[in-house]
Structure formats: C-alpha cells, structure tokens
Amino acid sequence: MDATLNQPEPRYWEKLRLVAETLKLVEGPIVVASHVDPDGDAIGSSLGLARALRAMGKEVLWVAEPPRFLRFLVEESEYHEPLERLPEGATLVVLDSADVARVAGVPVEGFVINLDHHGTNPRFGHLSVVDPTKAATAQIVKDLIDLLGVAWTPEVATPVLVGLITDTGNFRFSNTTPEVLQTAAELVGYGVKLAEITDRLQWRPPQYFKLMGRVLSTVQFHFGGLLVTAHVTPEMAQEAGATEEDSDDFVGAIRYAEGSVVAILFKDRGDHVKLSIRSRGGVSAQNIATRLGGGGHVPAAGATLEGETLEGAYPKVLAVVEEELRRAGYL
Numbered sequence: 001m002d003a004t005l006n007q008p009e010p011r012y013w014e015k016l017r018l019v020a021e022t023l024k025l026v027e028g029p030i031v032v033a034s035h036v037d038p039d040g041d042a043i044g045s046s047l048g049l050a051r052a053l054r055a056m057g058k059e060v061l062w063v064a065e066p067p068r069f070l071r072f073l074v075e076e077s078e079y080h081e082p083l084e085r086l087p088e089g090a091t092l093v094v095l096d097s098a099d100v101a102r103v104a105g106v107p108v109e110g111f112v113i114n115l116d117h118h119g120t121n122p123r124f125g126h127l128s129v130v131d132p133t134k135a136a137t138a139q140i141v142k143d144l145i146d147l148l149g150v151a152w153t154p155e156v157a158t159p160v161l162v163g164l165i166t167d168t169g170n171f172r173f174s175n176t177t178p179e180v181l182q183t184a185a186e187l188v189g190y191g192v193k194l195a196e197i198t199d200r201l202q203w204r205p206p207q208y209f210k211l212m213g214r215v216l217s218t219v220q221f222h223f224g225g226l227l228v229t230a231h232v233t234p235e236m237a238q239e240a241g242a243t244e245e246d247s248d249d250f251v252g253a254i255r256y257a258e259g260s261v262v263a264i265l266f267k268d269r270g271d272h273v274k275l276s277i278r279s280r281g282g283v284s285a286q287n288i289a290t291r292l293g294g295g296g297h298v299p300a301a302g303a304t305l306e307g308e309t310l311e312g313a314y315p316k317v318l319a320v321v322e323e324e325l326r327r328a329g330y331l
Helices: 012-025 040-053 068-073 139-149 152-166 176-189 196-200 206-214 236-241 285-291 312-325
Strands: 030-033 058-061 091-095 111-118 127-130 221-223 228-231 260-266 272-279 300-306
Touching: 012 091, 012 127, 012 139, 012 312, 040 068, 040 091, 040 152, 068 152, 068 300, 111 139, 139 152, 139 176, 152 176, 152 196, 196 228, 196 260, 206 228, 206 236, 228 312, 260 285, 260 312, 272 285, 272 312, 285 300, 285 312, 300 312
Parallel strands: 030 058, 030 091, 091 111, 111 127, 228 260
Antiparallel strands: 221 228, 260 272, 272 300
16 A cells, blocks of 8 residues: 555645635635535535635525435535636635546636645645544545635534544544544534434435345355455346436445455446445455545545446456455455
8 A cells, every 4th residue: 555645635734725725815706516426525614615605695506416414414506517718807715625637517727716625635736734643635625615714603513523424434443533533522512413413424215225235135245254245237227216316325234344444336337337445454445446436535545347237347446455364465
C-alpha cells in the first residue's frame, strides 16, 4: 500500500481558510456537485454546503441525484438539473469525488474547488483540500462552514451529520475517531433530531428485501472464510422489481460474516461489473480496488471492471484478494 495516499493534508487549516475566503468573495453563481452514484457523504456534504452558501446570500446550483433512501433530506426546490456547461463566471465546488472522471452532472471547468477525503484524489482544481485522515468529506465541510461564519441551523447541520453517520457506518467503523464524535456532538447540538435521522436512514422499499433474499442466496466463502462474496444481476433485480440502487448497501450485510476480513459485492451491469469492497483486520480494500482500477479508503473501496462478465470477474478479483491477504499475513 502506498502510505502517502493516507497522510494528513499539509497546512489543512491554511488551505481551508483560503477556500472560505474565496467563497466569501464570489459574486457569480456557485455550482455544487459530487460524484456518480452518490452516497450519504456525497449528498450530505454537498447539500449542507449548498444550504450554508445560500444562507450567505450566494446564488447556488446544487446538482445531484440522491438515491431513494436519502431523498427525504432534500426539498424539491433545491434540485437542479445536470448542466452541459456552467453558467458564465461560475465557481464549481466538487465534493467527495476521488477523481475528475467521477464528477457527476457537471463539466469540470471554470474555477474549481476540490474538497475530498479520498487518498487517491489527484488534487485537481485551482484550490483543493484533500485530507484522507478525515472520516468523511462532511467533516471537512463542517470545518469550512465554521470558517464561513454561517449560523448553524438544523437544516444545515442535518445533511452534514448524515455524511458523518453514513461514512462511519453509524459510528461503528474504525474511522470513528474522538474528533468525529466531537463533531457529531456539535451538530446534534444545533438541533439535529439524531434518533429520527438514524431511523429514517434505514428505511428501504419492499423490493429491497425481495432482492436481498436473492442476493444472500449467492453468498460464497473463499480462503477458509477470510473472503465473503455475493453478487446481483439484472435478472435478479427484475424478478424482485428492484432498481440498481436497491443493492447498494448489501455489502454492509455480508461484511459481518464471522471470520471474514474482506467482503465483496459483485454487481453485474451487463457490459461491466461494479465491485463494493469492505475490509478489516489490516487488510486494505483500497489496495484491492486500486489493483483493479478503482479506489477508495482502506476499509471501504470500489472498482468497475469495464467489459467484464460476472463469470470472468470472480477469478480476476479472487487473485487480487489472495495477493492482499498474503501481504497482510493471512495466507
């Protein structure tokens, strides 16, 4: 593993203050966007920042397509359709996107500010604050909003806390540091209804559970149980009346198989296979993902195998996992 991928951002506060001062001076529109297939951190960090900037009187275009389980956070008036070109004089703020190719709904042009916590981020843009020691991009946004001097309200604090909750697995993952818990406590103090939000984040439609039954029937154990896998196909989703996004968090169910240190969900998309990877115990999901052309964090990462079939993906992925298990001393 390249240890430099996960080092703290040098001069974090200096760079973040520069971002804050820049945003204060912006007179034109500010476009806020995140990555394709956005998760709770992408939606929470971008929506929280968009609301804070609007509270400052800025013209803000929030471009995002949240998954079904996060749509309760968003007012209808806050949505903006994808843009082929940015408005003249616009500033683009990209959040939680590990690289330019993953930015969704907008072209990466004009003056670009890049805020992220993925170690593999190449630091694109005119200003970038990328700190992989932060549990979530929402944590960076919390610091930025403090520097902007915006008054915290439940409407601003709620999506930011959702970003922290989802990227720490409800504060169960190893990235749950004292700093994370202190930040969460501050956000709750601004009026977030924590019990209500954590309950609402677990709501799923009926077809989700129908599809889950089919996915769980594909579970396999490899390397003596060190790796657990499952897969979902378009046919399975069709039978359950489900959509692609209904399978997004199934990897979170199989990762708790006793004795496993790696969990991978294979998502067959017809012309490619997407991988959701989780790890523990010194095994790096990031290593596995980067070897397969993807990226992410040490405990959670992903990759896309273009032009690959499900049958072809399994042996390719297992070979990479075996190498990582050997590196970590399990084999």
